[in-house]
Amino acid sequence: MTGNTRFAASVHVLAYLAYKSGAQVTSAEIASSVDTNPVVIRRLLSALVNAQLVTGHKGVGGGFGLASAPANITLLDIYRAVEPQPDHGLDRFTPNHKCPVGARIETILRTAFLKAQTSMEAELACISLEDVHQQLKHVCTGKR
Template sequence: MSGNSRFAVSVHILAYLAYRQGAAVPSKEIAASVATHPVVIRRLLAALVQAKLVVARKGAGGGFALTPAAAGCTLLDIYRAVEPKPVSGLAHFAPNHRCPVGAKIESILQSVFARAQSGMETELAQVTLAAVHAQLRPVCPGKK
């Protein structure tokens, strides 16, 4: 798996922002929850801003907050925002095309990987950020 912690940390970030209910949250505070360096958080947030799940405000009192779009987003949206696109074809796999098997296996495997990926994405699409937030609610202040 390529870096799978990108996705995990991103969900954590967005869950944290949901937990903070729209306040402008600086990367330093998020980093404390994730237990890593603020720059790591800002790197991932750059992708989430590009995907319009988060807005950033610079300067004193600034920070990050969820957009309205993020309220209804699924974990698949998050996955696609932060996970680098699977490069066309398989990594480190270049069989000998002069062998009959080597010549055909690559396209077969591509369709297999497409199926597997699609199975995974179907599951991620069924979990919303709101659902993750709801599982967090018991510890959420200001909600009864």
């Protein structure tokens, strides 16, 4: 186990919206696809609406839909919408500054982590929701 399921679930949510292209989809319907509680989905959608990846409407016939074409939404957009800025534990890592190593290691680690993070994000930026949508249609899972 590592990390939370927010990013995975959010990609699922947006993939589902792409799959239902254009329609207004309720949190209950999405929750059924993700197999979780509608409130959990609405929490994610709240962040996604905030990031302007999704639009939501209340009331009868309401629900959620993509705010942009799938080709214009990358996994990095989704990642940034629902994940806090990762720090690899640096905020809880408080070495002894009286030690020459402890005094300087944080700066060095910060630089290294930033490089790693930037590289990972660049990879996520290369994958669009449209790519995911295409794979959804063509991937043969070989399961069941």
